[in-house]
Amino acid sequence: MKFCSECGESVQLRIPEGDNRERFVCGACQTIHYQNPNAVVGTIPLHVDESGQPLVLLAKRGIEPRHGYWTLPAGFLENGETSAEGALRETIEETCAKVENLQLYRVLNVARTNQIHIFFRAHLPEPSFTTTPESTEVKLFPFEQIPWRQLAFPTVHQALRDFVDEYPDGPFTPAMHDITRQSWHELDY
Amino acid sequence: MKFCSECGESVQLRIPEGDNRERFVCGACQTIHYQNPNAVVGTIPLHVDESGQPLVLLAKRGIEPRHGYWTLPAGFLENGETSAEGALRETIEETCAKVENLQLYRVLNVARTNQIHIFFRAHLPEPSFTTTPESTEVKLFPFEQIPWRQLAFPTVHQALRDFVDEYPDGPFTPAMHDITRQSWHELDY
Numbered sequence: 340m341k342f343c344s345e346c347g348e349s350v351q352l353r354i355p356e357g358d359n360r361e362r363f364v365c366g367a368c369q370t371i372h373y374q375n376p377n378a379v380v381g382t383i384p385l386h387v388d389e390s391g392q393p394l395v396l397l398a399k400r401g402i403e404p405r406h407g408y409w410t411l412p413a414g415f416l417e418n419g420e421t422s423a424e425g426a427l428r429e430t431i432e433e434t435c436a437k438v439e440n441l442q443l444y445r446v447l448n449v450a451r452t453n454q455i456h457i458f459f460r461a462h463l464p465e466p467s468f469t470t471t472p473e474s475t476e477v478k479l480f481p482f483e484q485i486p487w488r489q490l491a492f493p494t495v496h497q498a499l500r501d502f503v504d505e506y507p508d509g510p511f512t513p514a515m516h517d518i519t520r521q522s523w524h525e526l527d528y
Numbered sequence: 529m530k531f532c533s534e535c536g537e538s539v540q541l542r543i544p545e546g547d548n549r550e551r552f553v554c555g556a557c558q559t560i561h562y563q564n565p566n567a568v569v570g571t572i573p574l575h576v577d578e579s580g581q582p583l584v585l586l587a588k589r590g591i592e593p594r595h596g597y598w599t600l601p602a603g604f605l606e607n608g609e610t611s612a613e614g615a616l617r618e619t620i621e622e623t624c625a626k627v628e629n630l631q632l633y634r635v636l637n638v639a640r641t642n643q644i645h646i647f648f649r650a651h652l653p654e655p656s657f658t659t660t661p662e663s664t665e666v667k668l669f670p671f672e673q674i675p676w677r678q679l680a681f682p683t684v685h686q687a688l689r690d691f692v693d694e695y696p697d698g699p700f701t702p703a704m705h706d707i708t709r710q711s712w713h714e715l716d717y
Binding site for chain 1: 529530531532533534535536537538539546549561562563564565566567604605606607608609610611612613632635637639640642644646661701702703704706
């Protein structure tokens with residue numbers, strides 16, 4: 340940030356009065372420009388086929404970051420949305436899959452990138468999905484074929500690992516984890 | 529937002545190519561300025577006194593919005609923090625109370641104000657706290673004396689109501705709720 344979004348003059352990084360952190364403050368109109376973490380919301384779409392086999396829907400990323408790696412459908416929460424509405428929208432945008440019955444599952448802090456990721460368990464009643472501008476491949480995976488080493492993000496790894504480990508008996512109790520570089524490497528492949 | 533924070537030229541509200549929402553886009557350098565929801569993090573500080581009575585710590589707001597109303601300690605998550613770190617910091621900043629053993633309890637979507645509020649249950653081992661620049665009064669309340677009609681925010685109301693209703697047997701399972709104008713009025717006073 341270099342210029343004030345309210346008046347167009349230069350901003351400086353300084354600690355405002357009564358604060359204890361550096362903020363971008365306008366030298367002219369004195370507006371303080373706070374910068375805060377973003378929320379990423381996504382789903383773990385589960386489809387159970389006619390033989391009773393559980394399958395999870397993953398998308399191969401067609402955009403950066405992590406182009407070519409596999410992910411659960413997820414993206415930035417938009418203004419005016421609830422977390423579940425955002426997760427549903429992202430799932431449609433990335434896979435054209437219509438999931439139902441979203442249940443809060445994991446809240447993951449990624450302090451290093453200023454993000455909170457929220458994943459919902461979700462039911463995919465019909466095995467209906469397609470590639471999209473954001474995904475070059477969309478595919479249902481039996482758990483034993485999940486490409487663990489080709490997953491795009493540590494939060495996807497954590498949420499999916501926990502889900503597969505708990506399936507089918509649960510209890511699927513919502514929980515929060517902190518994601519660090521270390522924690523990703525410690526995940527059991 | 530009126531000016532580009534990267535180059536200082538005017539921004540226009542329009543739908544960028546490949547997007548489906550209006551964003552502020554710079555007419556000169558073409559930077560897209562996304563605006564996304566913020567996270568608010570806080571605690572439900574519980575102190576159990578020598579007689580075994582449970583008490584919850586509330587702060588009377590000395591700043592706007594909702595000056596003069598009672599709140600659980602909470603505030604905006606900062607970059608570089610986990611949710612629990614932020615909730616701990618806000619509790620200290622608003623009440624000087626040092627809580628321990630934070631446990632995820634409620635995730636509350638407030639789509640109307642573009643916010644997600646995350647509340648943790650927390651243990652307050654010592655009844656030690658003071659007023660602060662943000663709080664004109666800080667006080668431990670027996671549950672039957674909680675000023676329900678003088679609470680500052682619907683999210684505080686929801687988290688505290690759920691906690692008191694579940695106390696002491698739990699199960700205190702983390703859960704998500706959507707907060708609407710309607711849902712606040714429906715809360716049982």
